[in-house]
Amino acid sequence: MKLFDYTGIIHFHSEYSWDGRIPIGDIIKAARENGIDFLMLTDHSCLEARKRGVEGWNEDVLLVVGQEISPRFNHYIAFGIDEAIAVDEEATVPPQEYIDQVKRGDGIGFIAHPDHEGTELFHVKQFPWMDWSVSGYTGVGVWDFMTDWQSSLTNYPKALLSFAFPAHFLRGPRQVTLDRWDRLNQTSKVVGIGELDNHDTPKKICGLNISVFKFKKAFRFIRTHLLLDKPFEKDNVKDINAIINALRGGRAYVALEHFRKSRGFVLYIFDNNATAMMGDEFVLKENALLHVETPAHCKIRVIRDGETLREDIATRLEFTITEKGVYRVEAYIRILYKYRPWIFSNPIYVI
DSSP states (O other), X not given: OOOEEEEEEESBOOTTSTTOOOOHHHHHHHHHHTTOOEEEEEEETOOHHHHTTOOEEXXXXXXXXXXXXXXXXXXXXXXXXXXXXXXXXXXXXXXXHHHHHXXXXXXXXXXXXXXXXXXXXXXXXXXXXXXTTOOOOOEEEEEEHHHHHHTTOSSHHHHHHHHHSGGGGOOOXXXXXXXXXXXXXXXXXXXXXXXXXXXOEEEEETTEEEEETOHHHHTTSEEEEEEESSOOOSOHHHHHHHHHHHHHHTXXXXXXXXXXXXXXXXXXXXXXXXXXXXXXXXXXXXXXXXXXXXXXXXXXXXXXXXXXEEEEEEEEEEEEEOSOEEEEEEEEEEETTEEEEEEEEOOEEEO
């Protein structure tokens, strides 16, 4: 099965957010310079970029306009909605209300930065997801750049180094996030995405005014790849729908691409009768083969129902599976004598 792999950035803010400042045109230019195929904008409480007519193809970068619904806690990013969903940013609102509102409008929604802790050193508030009794959401952010990076800001010298070399301080998705995601996927389909959550915020660090982070730099980090059945057609409506449908279906993987591009990553399960890709269900009749390929030598870890099933250092791994379960893959690439987080796939559901 031939699929088309497109690289995108999900969750970031422009001048139309109260805490953003960068014009859309500058953000699109930064995406183009980084080889990004699509952008999924999530300004707070508005769809202003759509009203300004910039949603769709901007030369070779496709912009999808969504919204971050952001009360004090329980932030939710939504796409495919026709109107902005108004929620006061200091309010305590049952998140099931806006999850249902997105779903009624045939949109998709993702629990944002679920385990965000902020950083006391720089007075960044925590914005975690608090209500796990909810249902009806499409997925969850499994690796958020800002959550990960801010966890390294424990003192000023380390903060300066982390600002200069952020990729070297990223530790990957938090284990509590992955464990919860694995548990959720054993009872219902929960799509995992990567988030950037960049604002290009001005901060004073050690007396210096610093931009955290310029989009040209930020776009080198956490990306979400989507696998489409056919290439983009350069048609705004069709191509945005293709992105929405791929996300809804879980045809996605998340990657840190500062050190090495991940395009070419492959995960599928097959037998003589059927093949399943990320996001698919696979009916296990007798035995089947799980196949993984990566574009560079790395540590490949196959996870089933939250437990490591197989681990090897290779570019290709194939073995027989005999049990039902939720199968996903993690890949870690060796940089400067250390295995660093690289690729995290969505699962295949073996039933």
